[in-house]
Amino acid sequence: MTMTFINLPVRDLTTATEFYRAIGFTGDQAEPAGDTMVLTVSDTTRLVLHLRSGFEAYTGVATPDTATSREVIIGLSASSRGQVDELVDQAAVAGGESLGPGTADGPMYMRGFRDLDGHQWSFLHVAG
Numbered sequence: 475m476t477m478t479f480i481n482l483p484v485r486d487l488t489t490a491t492e493f494y495r496a497i498g499f500t501g502d503q504a505e506p507a508g509d510t511m512v513l514t515v516s517d518t519t520r521l522v523l524h525l526r527s528g529f530e531a532y533t534g535v536a537t538p539d540t541a542t543s544r545e546v547i548i549g550l551s552a553s554s555r556g557q558v559d560e561l562v563d564q565a566a567v568a569g570g571e572s573l574g575p576g577t578a579d580g581p582m583y584m585r586g587f588r589d590l591d592g593h594q595w596s597f598l599h600v601a602g
Contacts, residue, residue, distance in 0.1 A: 478519045480548060483529035483537040484591050487511050489569075490523050493590050496568035497561055515550065540592025547586075549596045555583045558597045562587050565595070 484490040491511050495501065499513040499521060509528035513521040526537050538545045552558045558576060565587040566572040573594075576585035584598040 475518060479522055480515070480519065481522045481524060481529070481532075482591070482593055483526040484523045485526060486590075487523055487525060490590055493565075493568045493570065494521060494523075497564045519550075540588070540594075544594055547594045547596060549584075549598055552597045552599045555599050555601075558583055558585050558599050561597045565589070 487509070491501065491513065494513050499515055501511070501513055509525035511523045513523070515521050524532065530537055552561060555576070562572055562576075562585045569590055571588040573586040573588065576583050581601040582598060583601075584596050586594060586596040588594050
């Protein structure tokens with residue numbers, strides 16, 4: 475089994491952790507470990523949040539300004555079109571920014587949001 479680790483810089487570990495828990499990610503740790511926090515997205519995917527300073531020390535470069543650039547768009551599958559809307563709505567209630575109504579392209583339905591630190595995410599469902 476291949477594991478995926480999504481590493482993101484954040485301004486505040488506590489508020490970022492609360493945000494991701496509000497959309498259903500679970501904590502592997504009760505408290506941040508130093509300047510990182512690990513959350514479970516699924517059985518095979520973990521989200522690793524790093525304070526910006528720790529992220530920059532790890533990568534050796536400055537973090538991009540998410541107000542003017544995108545370093546990545548993270549897409550996660552959902553079990554239904556309704557779940558896509560529910561998850562993005564939960565992200566917006568938790569303080570994220572909904573990127574508008576969903577879009578359909580054939581059997582795929584997708585809707586996006588930006589988290590508290592401006593990282594862009596999308597949830598998508600592909601009808602089978």
